[in-house]
Amino acid sequence: MTLSPAPTLPPVDLSARLADRARRMNASAIREILKVTQQPDVISFAGGLPAPELFPIEDVRRATDTVLTKYGPAALQYSTTEGHPPLREWIATRAGITPANVQIVTGSQQGLDLLGKVLINEGDVVLVESPTYLGALQSFQPYGPRYVQLPTDDHGIDTDALEDVLRANPAKLLYAIPNFQNPTGRTLSLVRRRRLLELTAQYGVLVIEDDPYGKLRFRGEELPGLYDLALEMVGGDPERSHVIYSSSFSKTLVPGLRDAWVQAARPIIGKLVQAKQGADLHTPTLNQMIVTELVHDVLPRQIEVVKRAYGERAQDMVARLREYFPEGVSFTTPEGGMFLWVTLPEGIDTTPLLAKAVERKVAFVPGSPFFALGGGENTMRLSYSSATPEQIDTGIRALAGTIREALG
Numbered sequence: 001m002t003l004s005p006a007p008t009l010p011p012v013d014l015s016a017r018l019a020d021r022a023r024r025m026n027a028s029a030i031r032e033i034l035k036v037t038q039q040p041d042v043i044s045f046a047g048g049l050p051a052p053e054l055f056p057i058e059d060v061r062r063a064t065d066t067v068l069t070k071y072g073p074a075a076l077q078y079s080t081t082e083g084h085p086p087l088r089e090w091i092a093t094r095a096g097i098t099p100a101n102v103q104i105v106t107g108s109q110q111g112l113d114l115l116g117k118v119l120i121n122e123g124d125v126v127l128v129e130s131p132t133y134l135g136a137l138q139s140f141q142p143y144g145p146r147y148v149q150l151p152t153d154d155h156g157i158d159t160d161a162l163e164d165v166l167r168a169n170p171a172k173l174l175y176a177i178p179n180f181q182n183p184t185g186r187t188l189s190l191v192r193r194r195r196l197l198e199l200t201a202q203y204g205v206l207v208i209e210d211d212p213y214g215k216l217r218f219r220g221e222e223l224p225g226l227y228d229l230a231l232e233m234v235g236g237d238p239e240r241s242h243v244i245y246s247s248s249f250s251k252t253l254v255p256g257l258r259d260a261w262v263q264a265a266r267p268i269i270g271k272l273v274q275a276k277q278g279a280d281l282h283t284p285t286l287n288q289m290i291v292t293e294l295v296h297d298v299l300p301r302q303i304e305v306v307k308r309a310y311g312e313r314a315q316d317m318v319a320r321l322r323e324y325f326p327e328g329v330s331f332t333t334p335e336g337g338m339f340l341w342v343t344l345p346e347g348i349d350t351t352p353l354l355a356k357a358v359e360r361k362v363a364f365v366p367g368s369p370f371f372a373l374g375g376g377e378n379t380m381r382l383s384y385s386s387a388t389p390e391q392i393d394t395g396i397r398a399l400a401g402t403i404r405e406a407l408g
């Protein structure tokens with residue numbers, strides 16, 4: 001049998017068929033930069049990567065064997081959308097809430113995306129720090145928010161300015177990272193935390209507290225989180241709190257298991273459950289069970305290991321910045337977390353500066369992508385979490401030379 005030639009199909013304009021929300025999506029600036037800096041001889045202060053040499057590999061291996069022995073096929077089966085009950089119970093007990101107020105998500109990035117999906121209507125005013133975590137901007141952007149930037153200083157959000165902003169803008173949501181903020185490394189002061197909660201409650205604004213680094217304090221005094229303070233201020237009733245808390249095991253345990261959680265009032269958790277059912281049904285069962293085996297003994301020990309290492313690396317980087325960087329360049333001194341923030345004199349654009357730095361075998365993240373409404377061209381983010389002392393010395397020396405060249 002002879003087949004007739006297949007007809008030629010007319011071309012279809014695929015980009016014209018995209019949804020409006022897809023047109024608002026954009027690539028992660030950091031992920032794009034990391035593609036350029038993957039050369040083995042480039043010292044990268046760009047990616048906020050946990051230090052792989054600190055991962056508790058043997059503990060994870062033992063926990064995996066334990067889970068498979070204890071649960072058998074159930075560890076490899078579908079599970080509930082809300083999350084593994086013992087893990088939710090552990091999180092709830094530590095937070096002083098019920099498991100019904102906890103939703104397990106596949107990485108905190110999914111939590112931000114689902115929160116954007118259930119909370120943000122097109123045109124809603126969303127308040128963000130200036131600068132803020134660009135992954136949150138990437139998560140919220142498809143839902144069409146109208147961003148308003150909040151001024152910040154070395155003590156975090158300027159709450160006097162926040163009051164003025166709230167008077168002028170009918171805001172739906174405020175997104176903040178109060179502990180060792182990404183990208184600046186700054187910490188919101190206790191006085192400002194309380195004032196932020198008072199103002200947002202007064203104006204009926206929901207608060208998303210993103211706290212992936214809160215346990216990684218290596219200097220200074222620990223501060224209560226926004227969620228904890230709000231819970232105290234409403235008599236311990238999570239159903240009356242206007243704060244939504246997001247955290248993760250990625251920075252304290254291992255990132256590859258992609259286990260994180262959101263804790264909030266039940267009406268919000270209920271909608272997150274429905275949104276997650278449409279996204280991936282549930283976070284991987286095996287991963288949740290492994291984390292549950294690790295949280296009691298391994299996690300506290302691992303947090304101490306990470307804090308000590310990051311504290312030493314931050315101290316090394318700050319010392320080298322003071323030694324090598326030219327006058328007129330300022331930087332933050334973090335008390336925890338994984339990042340610090342560098343500000344160059346006005347007129348220096350760090351985006352083209354990155355290419356010059358890579359020529360000298362060192363990389364960073366330009367600051368402008370962290371600003372929701374533009375700005376910050378003369379800033380950069382540096383991560384010290386996965387760098388050795390030798391890399392810090394060599395890399396900061398090379399970066400200082402790049403900056404001096406740009407300053408003429």
